[in-house]
Amino acid sequence: MGKDTAALAALSGKLLMAVAEKRPLVQSITNFVSMDIAANALLAIGASPAMVHAPEETPEFARLIDALVINIGTLSKQAADSMEIAAQAAQINRKPWLIDPVGAGGLTFRNETMLRLLKYNPAIIRGNASEIIGVTRILGLTDKASAPRGVDSTSSANEVEDCAMALARHLKCTAVATGDIDIISDGDRIARIANGTPMMTRVTALGCSLSSVTGAFLAVADNAFEAAVAALAIYGVSGEMALEQAAGPASFRTAFLDTLYSIRASDITTRLRTI
Amino acid sequence: MGKDTAALAALSGKLLMAVAEKRPLVQSITNFVSMDIAANALLAIGASPAMVHAPEETPEFARLIDALVINIGTLSKQAADSMEIAAQAAQINRKPWLIDPVGAGGLTFRNETMLRLLKYNPAIIRGNASEIIGVTRILGLTDKASAPRGVDSTSSANEVEDCAMALARHLKCTAVATGDIDIISDGDRIARIANGTPMMTRVTALGCSLSSVTGAFLAVADNAFEAAVAALAIYGVSGEMALEQAAGPASFRTAFLDTLYSIRASDITTRLRTI
Amino acid sequence: MGKDTAALAALSGKLLMAVAEKRPLVQSITNFVSMDIAANALLAIGASPAMVHAPEETPEFARLIDALVINIGTLSKQAADSMEIAAQAAQINRKPWLIDPVGAGGLTFRNETMLRLLKYNPAIIRGNASEIIGVTRILGLTDKASAPRGVDSTSSANEVEDCAMALARHLKCTAVATGDIDIISDGDRIARIANGTPMMTRVTALGCSLSSVTGAFLAVADNAFEAAVAALAIYGVSGEMALEQAAGPASFRTAFLDTLYSIRASDITTRLRTI
Numbered sequence: 073m074g075k076d077t078a079a080l081a082a083l084s085g086k087l088l089m090a091v092a093e094k095r096p097l098v099q100s101i102t103n104f105v106s107m108d109i110a111a112n113a114l115l116a117i118g119a120s121p122a123m124v125h126a127p128e129e130t131p132e133f134a135r136l137i138d139a140l141v142i143n144i145g146t147l148s149k150q151a152a153d154s155m156e157i158a159a160q161a162a163q164i165n166r167k168p169w170l171i172d173p174v175g176a177g178g179l180t181f182r183n184e185t186m187l188r189l190l191k192y193n194p195a196i197i198r199g200n201a202s203e204i205i206g207v208t209r210i211l212g213l214t215d216k217a218s219a220p221r222g223v224d225s226t227s228s229a230n231e232v233e234d235c236a237m238a239l240a241r242h243l244k245c246t247a248v249a250t251g252d253i254d255i256i257s258d259g260d261r262i263a264r265i266a267n268g269t270p271m272m273t274r275v276t277a278l279g280c281s282l283s284s285v286t287g288a289f290l291a292v293a294d295n296a297f298e299a300a301v302a303a304l305a306i307y308g309v310s311g312e313m314a315l316e317q318a319a320g321p322a323s324f325r326t327a328f329l330d331t332l333y334s335i336r337a338s339d340i341t342t343r344l345r346t347i
Numbered sequence: 348m349g350k351d352t353a354a355l356a357a358l359s360g361k362l363l364m365a366v367a368e369k370r371p372l373v374q375s376i377t378n379f380v381s382m383d384i385a386a387n388a389l390l391a392i393g394a395s396p397a398m399v400h401a402p403e404e405t406p407e408f409a410r411l412i413d414a415l416v417i418n419i420g421t422l423s424k425q426a427a428d429s430m431e432i433a434a435q436a437a438q439i440n441r442k443p444w445l446i447d448p449v450g451a452g453g454l455t456f457r458n459e460t461m462l463r464l465l466k467y468n469p470a471i472i473r474g475n476a477s478e479i480i481g482v483t484r485i486l487g488l489t490d491k492a493s494a495p496r497g498v499d500s501t502s503s504a505n506e507v508e509d510c511a512m513a514l515a516r517h518l519k520c521t522a523v524a525t526g527d528i529d530i531i532s533d534g535d536r537i538a539r540i541a542n543g544t545p546m547m548t549r550v551t552a553l554g555c556s557l558s559s560v561t562g563a564f565l566a567v568a569d570n571a572f573e574a575a576v577a578a579l580a581i582y583g584v585s586g587e588m589a590l591e592q593a594a595g596p597a598s599f600r601t602a603f604l605d606t607l608y609s610i611r612a613s614d615i616t617t618r619l620r621t622i
Numbered sequence: 623m624g625k626d627t628a629a630l631a632a633l634s635g636k637l638l639m640a641v642a643e644k645r646p647l648v649q650s651i652t653n654f655v656s657m658d659i660a661a662n663a664l665l666a667i668g669a670s671p672a673m674v675h676a677p678e679e680t681p682e683f684a685r686l687i688d689a690l691v692i693n694i695g696t697l698s699k700q701a702a703d704s705m706e707i708a709a710q711a712a713q714i715n716r717k718p719w720l721i722d723p724v725g726a727g728g729l730t731f732r733n734e735t736m737l738r739l740l741k742y743n744p745a746i747i748r749g750n751a752s753e754i755i756g757v758t759r760i761l762g763l764t765d766k767a768s769a770p771r772g773v774d775s776t777s778s779a780n781e782v783e784d785c786a787m788a789l790a791r792h793l794k795c796t797a798v799a800t801g802d803i804d805i806i807s808d809g810d811r812i813a814r815i816a817n818g819t820p821m822m823t824r825v826t827a828l829g830c831s832l833s834s835v836t837g838a839f840l841a842v843a844d845n846a847f848e849a850a851v852a853a854l855a856i857y858g859v860s861g862e863m864a865l866e867q868a869a870g871p872a873s874f875r876t877a878f879l880d881t882l883y884s885i886r887a888s889d890i891t892t893r894l895r896t897i
Binding site: 179 | 654657658661662665666671672673674675676678679682683686875876877878879880881882883884
């Protein structure tokens, strides 16, 4: 393990313990598919999930939360309105928030919704490669044609690096593109994490749950870049540890959540791979 | 095991068998996070779940059901309206119903919704300690300051006993406050169940599923107090049995639902602890 | 194994491999209870799930999908409108679609919604026995009184065969009624599959997930009858294989999804039973 990798592993372990100690309250306005796994992933790492979403209460709730996560997976007109109110409330109350642009790039309504939401200064945008390319294109920052088919990514991690960097600079945020190699950029620094397993793509909403967990790290980290690195490192290493106990995607899901609960800083130190 | 404990265990075992035999139809208007686990918990004990919620059909459906459970977890304006129509329909059709006041006390909109719903005479109100204190405060029955942080409870079981008793008397219902010690009061009697494990708080919506299962017992018990005691006893004992097979919260969830399916009256007799 | 059974098993194995190879994009507008298991079942067999449902984007999305599945489980006015727009878009774009008539027959609003949706020529209608009888009755094709209690079926498989046949002829589609014996009819042919286990009725939304998986087979099969046979064969055999590893309904659910992921054509050949 090189010096940089060791530093990122140490940082991830430190933030893992910080989440367990602070137990941040993470509001997740997420899609209907991911509610269960996102809440369980947050509980597994010791955070406190809340799926409050109504415009009648998000402005009041924004004062109580430690971070907000918005995921546009099962979007609707009503949900888009709620999301905008919540994002604005997070900004007003100076609470860090993350957006997960599920399916962005492929459908007009979600592209327009993304433009509405990005005005409120998310700290992190996290998607798969196709989605990160898609958002970059919506903002006119690239001509690269991404053709997301549903919500699964078809682009390679290498293609998306330029887009993540451009997006981070333009939005003054941290951009995360997950894939075989996970890419994290704040427009200046870039980190590449090589852990994980293809089995993670066979469990629905595992990426959505990663977004919620990244929200928990936002609440304890010094900055969004470090929060994203820690979340990605812990997910990638947990995925590899869970695979050793799995017979298929459902037993993998169980082992993965159990591992999020029991993983230790030393596991990350031993297993993290960056390139 | 003392005489009272033995009597409560025998009652719980009897009602467990009654649910498996009658297979009550339990309508659950519950939050999006808990849909899966609530339905699976009902099926595990042999009840029949139905998540019908639309105002277009709840009045008609109220004639077919054996009990109704309302959970305000992921509240919205539209959901609140649906819940009021369903609660009213249950009252008109003399079907027992239970309310789970998720997050009550902490947010204005859900406090107002609670006041709307409590008019329709729920048979049981079940929440964690903070929520039960919260509802008692909304009704002006206590000055105790509960500060729920999200949906997880921070109050001790001892603090909440007075509130549960006051709430039960005021609403003429049975109040249940779950925690390290579960408290059940109908305003006259009080029961305290000491089973369970902290791992139960690491599985999202396990408390919500307890509310749905309590609805199934409402459909077969002589009264709400006995229904609540049976549900709490079975949940607490199943939690302890499941913990013996769990490596973390996800394998615990699996073992817990399996145990709900296979638990026998003799398990309750052997393991129930009251104080 | 007779000649017909061998032919159906071979067909099912061939389509199983075709799904894994083509990875069809299956839009599922399904109930809130089934979102998680439906998406995970699709991923397990190698298909790509998308739970897009908003009327703002379904017409555009219909051009990208390979099949559509609509499930009316947790119906609402808003959902019914979305479903009609999606069904119409599928018809216009000549994408095959399936309807799962959860609870049909028992409640006026869902009966009316069924009539609205059936106008758009579904390729398959799949329900349990009570639901298939219920839909047949709504359409005035039978006097048989089905009294569904919630969403669980109380009719025997034998009773429903005439209804499935009548429904298939009237709607010019394939009708599937699941039960102890699963019945598939296109109005001309009839197939009866005798695999499966009662444990499948103890896992919520397993039938809904079967509907979504059948949608994936619609995208690769020559016709709807063959798609339905393959889905039923694979579900029934997987259920029996999973039961061998299960201690209760939750470990069964895990084993079932793992089996969907790992099942091979030879498993179907060995185990399929038709009558």
